Amino acid sequence: MKMTDAVAFKKLKRQAARMKHPDMHLKRMWERNPQARANMCVQTDQATFDYSYENLTPQVMATLIELAVEMGLAQHILARFGGEIINRTEGRAVGHHALRAPTDASFVVNGEEQMPLVHDVLDKLEHFSNNVINGNWRGCTGKKIDKIVSIGIGGSKYGPEVLSIALKDYATNGIESAFISNVDPANLDRVLNELNPETTLFVIESKSFTTAETVESNAKSARDWMLQKLNGKAPVAEIVSKHFVAVSTATELVTEFGIDHQNMFEFWNWVGGRVSLWSAIGGAVLGPVIGFDNFRDVLAGGHWADQQYQTAPFDQNISVLNALTRIWNRTLLGRQNLALVPYSYPLRDAVFLLTQLIMESLGKGVDINNKPINFVPSSSSMGDAGSDAQHSFFQYLHQIPEKGIIPLELLGFLNASGAEDRIIQGRNISHHDRLMANLLAQRRALAFGKENLAEPHKHFPGNRPSSLTMFNERTPFTIAAYIALQENTVDAEGAIQRVPAYDQEGVQEGKRGAKQLEAIFEVANRGKPVDLSDLDLSTRRYVEARLARQLPTA
């Protein structure tokens, strides 16, 4: 069944039409039913999720939950956690939650229990991390490692990079991280220029070990650089084996590269790239940098979110409620955008991670039965850290005409942590008090507005929706819990909308085209004539310019 054919969906359409009435302004809804609105909040042992500032009523949420039920969300959750092949286009189970499950958990795919494999790799990662930290693992000239350089792109990069920034205050082992993802030579070169080859360990992250950017470009160039820098200081094989490890499933290619197969950390085809933070993709980088106990806390935070998703009734289920508010805002109220604003400076770059998660998972043109869909199943997401964002796009959020309204997902941490919370001079408040005051004041101003008919440019219409997820402190556990809640939100959105959230066929055509153009550059670079007649004139202009190293002028 299509979502738009569901009985509940039709009811929602009627409810959406009623939301246009002036009585449904957030200010008036709060005035009428303060207690009912205050109850639009889930309180758990770790987090609160507050949707009382959304453009909906408890009745609407009840209907949204009917929609989730009607579309079989409960069955989907059972199927996913039960290891069924829910990624149908790729014929795979979806099991990243198993990576963060405790030892006694079970995850069976095709009749085989996967958890022993998971925990074997985790133990191996812990051993590796500890060796790097305590100096048992040394570079080929005998020096201790003080830099882990991740070479990976997409999911191999965003998760580990965002967490290593967010958790910098936990990086107390004297080991730093750096990231090379982009094929732009400036990315590789800038990182290499700051490295001491003798104390650097590269982690090459590629499931197939054939990713164009990762293995074919950056990893091989990094290996060349290392061999050149350490030339004569150790045998070639030892330089590679002491300074490179891999996260991959392609033993043969990894070995061929020169990496000891013992230093290849596996993951499985039931782990998608954009949710691979929880696998060795995250562990091989974060383990040495923040310490493996902290990485285990990351996994525990993710598991907490899975438990919440699996066991809480829908009306108390953070990921389900978040998914339903997104569907409501997007499909019923026609608001295609989403602003993600963590009031936490260390989490600024999470917008890149969450944008991949949301838009690559849900930005699809077909449903799980491979039929074209008749609505837009994914938000377009953007964001920045609060309070910075207040000095950027919040102007837009407050005053854009109704049709441009962007729903906001706010994240807050009640208390300062990992940083000295200084008192503001001459005041009895701290920096963190001010941060919280700003977070709470912005959502109020957006929701309630401020009438000014005499000076329309100072008029705040209000009725701009937001949700708020709040934790007590920023820790490995809570940041991970937040990311996993977001993953499960996307999972629920996919299931309710019947969109295949775990493939990414849409990235293939560009790859094929790039190969075609690379072949042209390759022929030209050999000094041979090239045939550009298959190319449109615009592309031809830039190919010719690239070959001539000069743009045409008028």
Next chain:
Amino acid sequence: MKMTDAVAFKKLKRQAARMKHPDMHLKRMWERNPQARANMCVQTDQATFDYSYENLTPQVMATLIELAVEMGLAQHILARFGGEIINRTEGRAVGHHALRAPTDASFVVNGEEQMPLVHDVLDKLEHFSNNVINGNWRGCTGKKIDKIVSIGIGGSKYGPEVLSIALKDYATNGIESAFISNVDPANLDRVLNELNPETTLFVIESKSFTTAETVESNAKSARDWMLQKLNGKAPVAEIVSKHFVAVSTATELVTEFGIDHQNMFEFWNWVGGRVSLWSAIGGAVLGPVIGFDNFRDVLAGGHWADQQYQTAPFDQNISVLNALTRIWNRTLLGRQNLALVPYSYPLRDAVFLLTQLIMESLGKGVDINNKPINFVPSSSSMGDAGSDAQHSFFQYLHQIPEKGIIPLELLGFLNASGAEDRIIQGRNISHHDRLMANLLAQRRALAFGKENLAEPHKHFPGNRPSSLTMFNERTPFTIAAYIALQENTVDAEGAIQRVPAYDQEGVQEGKRGAKQLEAIFEVANRGKPVDLSDLDLSTRRYVEARLARQLPTA
């Protein structure tokens, strides 16, 4: 006149309706008229701007230019560059272009020539930068400065930070930069923890010198930290005067802070925050870091873009054409989003700068006559660097249903610069060849698609629009030119739509609310009882939780 009442606008509405015909697919338009489409490109001595992959025809662009003419864009440009009070709500001229104009230029506001003031401050900045670089300026213990820490938020931060990252390869003076903007104590604390107080110079950037985040929170806390760290090593007054300078207009408050008025760099009320990169806001940070000659190249690049905007006929005017494609995509085709993708890793963070520029300038609810507007005058922007973005939201760009299409603005640099462009092992292509192949292939795949009716999940519908701005190399000049082209694009969008692009009244209500909540925290922190009865129950929940340092659980 409202834009939607313009004769040309009505014509555009008819043209937009015709774009829905299958014959207007980009693939078919290119097949029919290859040369006419190839001509949809501006070629200048510095850059090409290519709009041949946009969902429009040369006829549509001709009508869009009629719209620009009808709405008085030429008159606006004359008025702006002539120093008229075009920022009517604030009663100010708009003159950031004067900051990047040559010595012999003129900019008259209220009958007074401004250029001597501009060049006096520039000379003072050059003197300051050179002194910091050559060690004439020293810290209070006699050490050379090796770190410039900017304390500013919004426009005071994004521009200098984006440029200092983008131009890192030009930072060869042994002076690094760091940025403190957010009121989150983690931002301040992380930067302070990595500083050597003896070799650090803080630049406090605040026009009024009263910004809550900047002066009241971060600058005062930084001063306390500095006084504590250097306690006893020099007199207090000298610690402050040797380690703090200001970019401001508030001499009295700056002096009161302890900064020598000689070390206050001025700018003027005709420079808006989000375009202040070109003032001392940029110069005081970038001058010492990349050298003042390079900062002068930044100004020259910006000036190049102004010349292009002021003198090129509209059909050859990059900013005008860019503004018109945005208005077409947004208001006529209903595509409210905009993806900004620089194929240049060092420019990844430009998305934060450009998002402020676009959304804070154009995210308004009223026109310049203070009448409510009946369309959405600003795109919502997001982005990431290519090729990273290909592994993130490009899935969405390629396959989202028609209603979700996001127009793309691509930026490319034809040649590698500032980085070794390594050859990819076993291939006759370099990293930069591969980067260019990806850029060109993605726009082709998006525009032309690839039919696959047998496997709908592998079907690429195409007809997804993009524009491409291309420069020969990434340099201080070209990056600045790109940013200034974007500024002028926003200026033209504002003028054509009659939207006040230079105020930001929408940020005020949140500020007022934050003060109210800070007052509550202040009373509570003094141990006095607080009255929360004015607050809604949701806000009350978090205020109480903050006071108790603990979220409520169920």
